[in-house]
Amino acid sequence: MQNGISYWESQIKQYLDDTNNHVLVRADLIYEEEAALCSEIILQARSVKDDELSFKAYVYNEEPDFKTSEIRDLKKEAEEAERARLEQERLAEEARLAEEARIAEEAGSPRKPPCRPSRQKLQKCKHGYRRQDTNTIPIRTVPE
Structure with a gap:
């Protein structure tokens, strides 16, 4: 069974080691709406001199034993750091x-x-x- 992208990468590496030819590779990332990580990858490869290697594979981007709690939210970390910096400046100004x-x-x-x-x-x-x-001086108009 083909497990993830590593299978297709090993196919390309095997071809390169055996023939020493060139291979054109293209990877298109597919994102779900407002997702930070791509949900799947379309991987295409074709040998240049001969058609010995030619494939188009849809690979799902999933990691076995992957925990979503390990993903760091960089935007949230930056906002928290900015809040901490502003609080520190406020406290320094109050002390001054x-x-x-x-x-x-x-x-x-x-x-x-x-x-x-x-x-x-x-x-x-x-x-x-x-x-x-x-x-x-305020000017007052007199009616005529």
């Missing part, structure tokens, strides 16, 4: 801010909150909010 607050407290000057524009100084416009110009 706490250290700055401690130093400012020891020096006797309370730490000022970051300067943000007051909501009263902003005017709503069609694009969102814009800063109100405080140097202009």
Whole structure:
């Protein structure tokens, strides 16, 4: 019985060892919908000088004693590593801010909150909010 792709590879190797001729080999991978591994392989081979070796085989991609738990999800690992990196940066920033607050407290000057524009100084416009110009005098039109 023909077991997997190794049987067909051994047929090609045997032909090459016996004749020292060239062989054209083509392997097409067939994937099921959204699968990471191919489900089957179409393997074609033909000898160049003679037609002593010529076949087209459908080989199912299955491994005896293969456990799906051994497959690593690389995308999931990368996302977890990125989350861990961001968490580490957040903790480092919190530690830095706490250290700055401690130093400012020891020096006797309370730490000022970051300067943000007051909501009263902003005017709503069609694009969102814009800063109100405080140097202009509102013009009032008088009816004629």
